[in-house]
Every structure is written in structure tokens, then in C-alpha cells.
Amino acid sequence: MASMSIIELNSLALIQDFGRFRHQHQGISVNGAADEFAFLKANHCLGNHVFTTRNDKSNEQNASLEVFYGQIKLAFDDSCYIAITGADCQPYVTSKNKSHSDIPMWQPYLVEAGDSIVLNRPSTGVISYVAVKGGIRSPQFLGSRAQSVVANQQMPVLSPLVKGQELPFSRSSDDLPETILDLTKYTPAGFYASDVLYLRFMPHQHWFDAPNHQQEDWLNTTFIVDSNSNRMAYQFEKELTTGHAFSKLSQTLSSAVNFGTIQILPSGLPLVLMKDRQTMGGYPTLGNVFQIDLFRLAQLTPGQKVKFIPAEIEQAQSQLNAFYQRFMPQ
Amino acid sequence: MLELSDYKVFSYSENAILIQWPELISAQLHQHIISVSELVENIQPWFIEQVCSYNSLLVYYRFEAISAHDFKAKLISAIEQAILNADEKPLIASQAKQITIDVCYDVATGWDIETICQQKQCTLEDIIDWHTSRTYRAYALGFTPGFCYLASLDKRLQLPRKTIPRKKVPAGAVAIAHHQTAIYPDSSPGGWHIIGQTPNVMYAMAKNQFKPLINVGDIVSFNPISREAFIAQGGNIARER
Numbered sequence: 191m192a193s194m195s196i197i198e199l200n201s202l203a204l205i206q207d208f209g210r211f212r213h214q215h216q217g218i219s220v221n222g223a224a225d226e227f228a229f230l231k232a233n234h235c236l237g238n239h240v241f242t243t244r245n246d247k248s249n250e251q252n253a254s255l256e257v258f259y260g261q262i263k264l265a266f267d268d269s270c271y272i273a274i275t276g277a278d279c280q281p282y283v284t285s286k287n288k289s290h291s292d293i294p295m296w297q298p299y300l301v302e303a304g305d306s307i308v309l310n311r312p313s314t315g316v317i318s319y320v321a322v323k324g325g326i327r328s329p330q331f332l333g334s335r336a337q338s339v340v341a342n343q344q345m346p347v348l349s350p351l352v353k354g355q356e357l358p359f360s361r362s363s364d365d366l367p368e369t370i371l372d373l374t375k376y377t378p379a380g381f382y383a384s385d386v387l388y389l390r391f392m393p394h395q396h397w398f399d400a401p402n403h404q405q406e407d408w409l410n411t412t413f414i415v416d417s418n419s420n421r422m423a424y425q426f427e428k429e430l431t432t433g434h435a436f437s438k439l440s441q442t443l444s445s446a447v448n449f450g451t452i453q454i455l456p457s458g459l460p461l462v463l464m465k466d467r468q469t470m471g472g473y474p475t476l477g478n479v480f481q482i483d484l485f486r487l488a489q490l491t492p493g494q495k496v497k498f499i500p501a502e503i504e505q506a507q508s509q510l511n512a513f514y515q516r517f518m519p520q
Numbered sequence: 521m522l523e524l525s526d527y528k529v530f531s532y533s534e535n536a537i538l539i540q541w542p543e544l545i546s547a548q549l550h551q552h553i554i555s556v557s558e559l560v561e562n563i564q565p566w567f568i569e570q571v572c573s574y575n576s577l578l579v580y581y582r583f584e585a586i587s588a589h590d591f592k593a594k595l596i597s598a599i600e601q602a603i604l605n606a607d608e609k610p611l612i613a614s615q616a617k618q619i620t621i622d623v624c625y626d627v628a629t630g631w632d633i634e635t636i637c638q639q640k641q642c643t644l645e646d647i648i649d650w651h652t653s654r655t656y657r658a659y660a661l662g663f664t665p666g667f668c669y670l671a672s673l674d675k676r677l678q679l680p681r682k683t684i685p686r687k688k689v690p691a692g693a694v695a696i697a698h699h700q701t702a703i704y705p706d707s708s709p710g711g712w713h714i715i716g717q718t719p720n721v722m723y724a725m726a727k728n729q730f731k732p733l734i735n736v737g738d739i740v741s742f743n744p745i746s747r748e749a750f751i752a753q754g755g756n757i758a759r760e761r
Contacts, residue, residue: 212569217665446571446578448533470662478533503531510534
């Protein structure tokens with residue numbers, strides 16, 4: 191099997207697909223690509239199947255490299271089509287004859303045997319994806335190749351990648367499909383937020399129970415992404431020290447939590463759960479952020495601004511449906 | 521008398537609906553939740569997975585194939601069916617296992633034993649007695665793979681979580697917090713008080729299989745063992761650094 195080797199790594203890199211489903215009742219986190227927009231764009235332009243014919247999510251061909259803040263060098267021992275998407279990491283390729291050339295992002299690119307590619311530290315955004323035609327073929331665990339920032343000694347395959355590792359991919363004689371769906375209307379510029387990111391959320395009971403003035407206060411508050419944010423959770427501070435944090439909510443019995451659940455910490459500040467979240471949580475919850483907005487949130491660096499805004503479940507569902515449909519076989 | 525019809529069903533996120541019962545720890549309520557979950561599993565082809573806890577059940581479904589409104593209606597009829605069946609169901613499910621966990625309780629394995637003895641004005645023997653003289657029900661599984669929330673702890677042993685969690689609790693640590701006790705299957709950060717360590721392995725892994733020792737609804741008891749027995753069973757005493 192062909193492979194790409196990690197020659198240099200000064201950042202965090204993991205293999206991701208859609209994640210591990212149907213094992214949350216055993217305490218197994220879902221994991222999976224943090225920014226599904228960039229992840230799906232990369233796989234889609236290579237013609238990798240990311241959905242089954244029944245439109246279910248499929249992890250067969252989509253395992254990709256998820257790189258935080260660039261700074262990785264990969265060497266290829268065989269030719270293949272790749273696609274690099276997400277945070278603008280100004281990737282370039284060095285070929286056997288030492289010539290350098292830039293790799294255009296968000297489109298297929300043919301890498302030759304002996305080439306190595308470099309992702310630089312992006313000036314904006316966090317995560318870049320490197321997808322390969324046919325997907326990375328690392329060992330699966332419980333139906334997924336996804337890795338996690340939460341270390342577990344008994345499950346080494348789930349640990350983040352290290353320098354020297356070789357990631358297998360199948361040597362594919364297939365050419366790229368001739369007609370890749372026209373997605374020009376769905377551009378990165380159109381998807382990501384420019385200034386303040388509005389996190390739309392489906393409210394939970396604690397929100398409805400809160401007095402009006404507290405709801406208003408909350409909606410008027412601008413929050414700043416905290417430097418402790420990672421694949422487990424995004425944490426926030428208030429932009430201004432004035433205004434109230436959410437008042438003390440009653441401590442609840444531990445209960446299942448989901449991707450995007452807004453927990454209110456004892457400090458009154460929010461925490462938004464991401465893909466490497468634990469399956470169970472004890473903090474009171476205010477609502478659940480739209481998944482589409484979580485893909486955007488995953489690209490925010492510490493210091494960037496968000497605001498919360500309540501919205502309807504029907505809107506959340508129809509938008510997420512429309513989002514996935516763009517990547518389904520027509 | 522527990523009122524099983526006191527429940528709420530609401531959309532939690534795009535792909536999940538939460539069923540919530542009153543905030544209480546009750547074997548009867550929990551057994552009812554398990555009965556509900558057995559019926560919910562059959563809501564096909566829309567059901568995906570579910571996570572059960574003390575007083576809630578989070579159900580993931582194929583929202584692209586059914587509206588939240590219609591799926592809620594199916595959940596409610598499952599809950600109502602479970603209420604009708606409730607009279608015939610025993611408090612402990614027939615498939616529930618009885619599991620005994622061997623624990624070495626002493627000041628070396630129980631990193632917080634000395635502090636607890638001071639706080640509670642009790643002895644190590646009291647702690648062992650209070651912890652081992654009852655059985656516990658597995659109410660929820662989560663936090664880390666195979667981590668089971670067991671309740672309820674003897675009131676004399678209850679104390680809040682540590683204000684500053686430890687960065688590393690060793691695998692096999694037997695710990696307590698509030699009304700709960702648990703075994704840490706792997707080393708992880710944790711804010712519970714450690715009273716001992718077990719040599720027992722909390723889950724088995726094979727290719728594409730994960731089997732936790734304790735499952736939700738199981739009944740767990742703790743058996744005190746000597747340090748020699750702990751070591752003989754393959755235990756390695758993890759000491760606080």
C-alpha cells in the first residue's frame with residue numbers, strides 16, 4: 191500500500207472522518223472532523239464517497255488529515271490526488287528535483303511519488319485538511335479512524351499523530367470523476383464568518399426559565415474565545431467586564447451531552463462542547479448550538495468574538511440537511 | 521409513589537431529543553427508563569443511538585428522514601407503553617449482572633483516605649464498612665470509556681467533589697463524590713476522592729469491539745482485599761506523586 195509519512199510536525203495533527211457512532215452509551219466519544227465544511231469540500235472534490243446510496247454518513251473513503259495551525263511536512267512514496275482545504279496554510283510541494291511550487295487550495299492536486307508537501311502556519315483560521323483520493327486507510331476502531339486529543343493509553347490508535355508515522359492510502363488507478371458537482375455557490379468565503387460569529391442555538395429549559403432581562407443581557411454580550419479552547423470544548427470570556435454572567439443555575443444530575451451543547455460553568459460563563467467531548471456532563475445546559483455554526487466556531491482562534499442567538503429547531507434541521515445534501519450523490 | 525407520567529420530551533439538538541424525568545435517584549425510575557429505552561430502540565428506521573442517565577434519556581435519530589414532531593410522538597407512545605408495562609416489570613432487569621469489584625483500601629491506594637478520615641472524624645475501617653456494606657446500581661456510563669456512575673453512597677461517606685481536580689487519577693482508582701461512587705477504567709483527570717484501588721480490568725477490547733465490565737442497570741458490590749491479594753491479582757499500587 192502507498193503511504194504518506196510525517197517528516198516534520200510542530201503542531202497537532204489527527205486522522206478524522208465523520209466519527210464513531212453508536213457507542214456513546216459505553217462512554218466512547220464520537221470524535222470526527224471538527225470543521226465538516228472544509229472536511230467535506232476536500233473529500234468531495236476528489237470524488238470520495240462520504241455518503242452511502244441511502245444518504246447515510248459513510249466512513250469508507252473519507253479519512254483525512256486534520257492539521258491545527260499547519261507546520262507539517264509530508265512525504266509521498268506514490269502518486270495520488272490530494273486536496274487541501276480549511277485554514278489558508280499556503281501549502282507548497284517540493285519535488286524530487288528540488289523544485290518548489292505552490293499548491294492551490296480547495297481543489298484536487300496531483301502529487302507525484304517522491305514529492306513532499308508543507309503546510310505553513312495559517313494567518314487566519316485554525317484547521318486545514320489534507321484529503322487523499324480513496325481516503326487514508328489507517329486501522330479502524332468501532333467503525334471509524336477518527337482520533338482524539340483525549341489520550342487513552344489502552345487505545346493508542348486514537349492518539350494524535352506523531353513525527354515518523356506513515357499513513358497508508360490505497361494506490362488508485364482511477365482518475366478523478368470528470369464532473370464534480372458545481373459547488374461554486376458554496377464558497378469558503380461565503381461559509382465562514384467575517385467579524386463576529388453568531389452562534390445560533392436551540393434553547394433548553396434553563397433558557398426558557400430565565401427572566402427576560404437575563405436573556406437580553408446574555409444576547410447583548412460579546413464573548414471572546416479563550417485560549418483553553420480545543421477539540422473537547424470552546425471556552426469563552428466576556429468582552430466587557432460589565433454586565434452579568436448567567437446567574438447560578440441549579441446543579442443537575444449528570445446527563446448525556448451532545449456536539450454543541452452549551453454548558454454554564456459555576457462562573458456563569460459558557461462552554462460549548464466540541465467533537466472530542468465526553469459523553470456525559472454535570473453542568474446545567476442552556477441550549478445546543480447549530481452544528482453548521484460549530485464548523486465555523488472550530489476555525490476561530492483565541493481572541494475572536496462570538497454572540498449567541500436563539501433559533502428554532504426547524505431552521506437548524508433544514509439548514510443542516512441542505513448542508514449535507516450538497517455533498518450527497520445526486 | 522413515583523409518578524412515571526411526570527416527564528418532558530424536548531428537542532435537544534438537530535439530531536437528538538431528550539426525555540427528562542424529575543431530578544431524583546431512584547432504582548424504580550431508572551428501571552422504567554431502561555424499559556423505555558428497550559422500546560425506543562425499535563423505533564426503526566429512525567433510531568440511531570441513545571444515552572441513558574439517572575433521570576434522562578438522550579435519543580439520537582435520523583432527523584433527515586422524520587420531523588422532530590413526528591419522532592417525539594413515537595417516543596411518547598413508547599414511554600406510555602412502558603408505563604402500561606411497568607406493573608409487570610421487576611426492579612432489576614433480567615439481563616442485569618451482579619458484579620463484585622475487589623478493592624484494596626488503605627492509605628497508599630486510597631489517596632484521599634487520610635483527608636476523609638479527618639473531615640468525617642472516622643477511621644479507615646468505617647470507610648471500608650460504609651462503602652462495602654451495600655450494593656450499588658449502575659445508573660449511567662460515560663465520562664471516559666467504561667466509566668460507570670454507581671449510586672447511592674452511604675450518607676455518612678458523601679462529600680462534594682474536590683475543588684481542584686487532580687490532573688491524573690490512576691486507572692483502577694475507586695472514588696467517591698456526592699451520592700456516587702465509581703471506578704476509573706483509565707488514568708484521566710478527575711475530581712473525585714480516591715478511597716482505594718482495584719486490580720480488576722474495567723473493559724475488554726478486541727478488534728472492533730468494546731466490552732465494558734459494568735453496563736447500565738447492573739448491580740455492583742465492593743469486596744475489600746488485602747494489599748497482598750491486590751498484588752497477587754496483578755494490581756500495581758499507583759502512588760500520588
